[in-house]
Each structure stands twice: as C-alpha cells, then as structure tokens.
Amino acid sequence: MAQSPYAPSAVASIPAEVQQMAAYSQLGNFKKEYQPSFTNPLAIIGILIGSIVLDIAVLVALITFTGYLFYYLLIVPVLVLIWAINALKHYNWRIYLFNEGYIHARGSQLELFRWDQIQAVYVNVTRSRSRVNMNFQVRRGDGALWKYGSAIKGHSELGAQVQEAVTRVQLPRVIEAFNSGAQIPFGRLNVNGQGINDGKKIIPWDQIGTIEMNQGKVAVRQNGRLLTLSSIKASEVPNFNLLMSLVQYVVSRRQPQAYPQY
Structure with missing residues (x-):
C-alpha cells in the first residue's frame, strides 16, 4: 500500500481539492500553511x-x-x-507550501505554482530596528503575477522559502547557460563571461566580490568597497537571489585554489 506523503495531522488541515491538486502535480510533501492575520x-x-x-x-x-x-x-x-x-x-487566501511548489487558494479558486514553472520572483526588503520585512511578487510562466505582503502572517518567511526553492531549481540550468557562453538577463542587469553590465557600463569579474542589496539598491562589492548602482532598485531585479548565487558561483571559480604544501 502506498504511503501518504502527508502526516496525519497535516492531511486533516488540507482541503481535499488541494490534496488532489498537489498529488496530481507531484508537489511532494506538505510543509506549511500560510493564511491572513484576519480571516473573518x-x-x-x-x-x-x-x-x-x-x-x-x-x-x-x-x-x-x-x-x-x-x-x-x-x-x-x-x-x-x-x-x-x-x-x-485577502481574508480568504490560503497558501499551502510543498516541497516542489505551492498552491494558492482564494476561496474555492486554486492556483498552482510549481518551482519549475515560476518565471521570476521580485523581492522588496525593508529593515527596521526590530525586524526585517519582505514583500514579494511571483510571476508564473503564463504571465500571472501574484503579490504577497503583510496581510499574510509569516509572509517574510514564505518569501524566503519561495526564493530559495526557485533558486535551487533554476540555478543548475542558469549555470549551464552561462558556461555555454550565453548572456543571462536579470531585468536591466546582464551577466556574461565579461562581467555584469547594466546596459551602460560593465563591471569586469576581476573587480567583483559579491552582489548585494544596500538600502534597497543593487550593490557590487569591488575589491572590498561597496559600489551601489543607484539607478537600479533590487525590487526591480527578477530572481535577485538567483543572481547572487550565480555571481557567487562565477567568483568562486575564478579564485585561485589553495593546495597543501608538502
């Protein structure tokens, strides 16, 4: 007899139609449900x-x-x-997170988001003394765009989970495309074998350490200094987490290997 991918307590909390869609779409194990702060x-x-x-x-x-x-x-x-x-x-929104994607329920309407069908994730991070807040948008391959913010409890945690999962799925093929000589677009930024360019200037790889968010803007760490690209907001860059991972991969390959001395 096939074993259910859900724990008994999890099954009880997931509507039958959501379970059916998850099983049919092979979303894997159920992880967590997210819902609004006010549901009445x-x-x-x-x-x-x-x-x-x-x-x-x-x-x-x-x-x-x-x-x-x-x-x-x-x-x-x-x-x-x-x-x-x-x-x-948002009162009737429910987001059911699985290993291979999530299902967004709005009342009886269900929307499927598999990680391999998501085209882009846009993230807007704001920081205060007490917390980090992350609003984010998800664009599916068919063009559908959904926005998630403070109306959903745990939206920052959900955003981090979505970013990490999409990066995990997309990074191998992005690396393969980069290694084949292709230019990888991230909105107004492009990554290729020469470096990172914004359409106006190029920052060569030998001057790049990391790419980061700095006060909502895209910033490149060059030889220990942080250079902010003032005209480009991080929230406008699709898959910023994927961009950071790709840059980390390229920079790590360029660093000289340390060999043990005998």
Missing part, C-alpha cells in the same frame, strides 16, 4: 466601524472640552479604511 470578514468590518465610531467620539470630546480641532484624528478613519479594504481582499 465580519470581524474586519466590525473593527472598521468601531474604529471610526471611537475616533468620532474622541474628536467630539476634544472639541467640546478644549475648543480645538485635532486634524490628525481626521486621518485615522482613512487609514483604517485602507487597512480594512486590504484585509477584505
């Missing part, structure tokens, strides 16, 4: 109405007792309304 539309509407009523009550009280209008309180309902619209847009 009535709760979202309740928070919206309650926040507006409370804001109006505070505003009236302040005008009554102080005679002053605090204009910044007028912004609160607008901000809450924007939040509510975004929350209502």
